[in-house]
Amino acid sequence: EDKVVQSPLSLVVHEGDTVTLNCSYEVTNFRSLLWYKQEKKAPTFLFMLTSSGIEKKSGRLSSILDKKELFSILNITATQTGDSAIYLCAVLQGAQKLVFGQGTRLTINP
Amino acid sequence: GAVVSQHPSWVICKSGTSVKIECRSLDFQATTMFWYRQFPKQSLMLMATSNEGSKATYEQGVEKDKFLINHASLTLSTLTVTSAHPEDSSFYICRAGTGGGETQYFGPGTRLLVL
Numbered sequence: 729e730d731k732v733v734q735s736p737l738s739l740v741v742h743e744g745d746t747v748t749l750n751c752s753y754e755v756t757n758f759r760s761l762l763w764y765k766q767e768k769k770a771p772t773f774l775f776m777l778t779s780s781g782i783e784k785k786s787g788r789l790s791s792i793l794d795k796k797e798l799f800s801i802l803n804i805t806a807t808q809t810g811d812s813a814i815y816l817c818a819v820l821q822g823a824q825k826l827v828f829g830q831g832t833r834l835t836i837n838p
Numbered sequence: 839g840a841v842v843s844q845h846p847s848w849v850i851c852k853s854g855t856s857v858k859i860e861c862r863s864l865d866f867q868a869t870t871m872f873w874y875r876q877f878p879k880q881s882l883m884l885m886a887t888s889n890e891g892s893k894a895t896y897e898q899g900v901e902k903d904k905f906l907i908n909h910a911s912l913t914l915s916t917l918t919v920t921s922a923h924p925e926d927s928s929f930y931i932c933r934a935g936t937g938g939g940e941t942q943y944f945g946p947g948t949r950l951l952v953l
Binding site: 769770771773816818824825826827828829830831833 | 870872879880881882883884887931933935943944945946947
């Protein structure tokens with residue numbers, strides 16, 4: 729059975745801290761891995777990772793994929809209260825199907 | 839980037855009524871539409887996949903006669919929740935895909951509350 733597992737499920741840190749969110753997967757017909765941020769509405773796209781070892785960056789966020797070990801991490805440096813959200817990892821399969829992890833609920837305290 | 843819209847964004851209805859949710863791709867042709875449901879504090883669960891002009895493929899455990907999906911054009915798919923019950927109250931989100939990889943964008947979602 730295809731599965732995507734995220735850890736931790738919940739994380740509370742202070743503003744300014746750096747956090748690392750994990751995502752491991754076991755899926756058939758892997759095409760790419762995606763990270764989303766979800767606040768009160770639908771998920772907002774962050775990154776799409778297709779190749780191993782190539783870091784993608786957007787401001788204070790960065791992510792990398794390891795296709796040999798079947799995992800990805802999402803890093804957020806110098807966290808701000810606006811980073812508080814649920815972060816979703818999803819794997820895109822060959823037929824465009826997205827399999828989601830459970831999400832990590834990140835809370836940034838001032 | 840690709841834009842996907844959903845309508846309505848909020849709907850409250852009485853138990854037993856049917857509710858239709860529309861999902862539109864605004865600047866590209868979506869050959870495939872995906873419908874998800876998300877309960878509070880849970881992740882997104884795929885309900886069904888629909889390809890333009892053909893019948894939808896439902897995930898295990900999703901009742902096809904209760905959740906009617908129509909994908910009659912390349913820019914519009916609809917999800918109708920028939921005879922809605924309180925347990926159908928959820929956040930319904932669509933995702934529109936093309937063969938070229940424009941698959942990372944979701945619609946804004948529809949919150950359904952069945953009283």
